[in-house]
Amino acid sequence: MESFWATAKREIRHVWGPWEDITRSEMRTILFDYIEVFYNRSRHQQRLGDRTPAEVYAATRAA
DSSP, X not given: OHHHHHHHHHHHHHHHOOGGXXXXXXXXXXXXXXXXXXXIIIOOBGGGTSBOHHHHHHHHHHO
């Protein structure tokens, strides 16, 4: 879990800039977008056979 948050913080800073410029409301939106849209739907993961979590979930639901 710590590795996930370290990666999320680094990528959010890279895209959105310093924390001081982001409001709490914006941060909630940014985190939701990062986790739900990028991390769960489009990020290929080696441990899943270079598939996205959404692809793995869809394959298990179809079986």
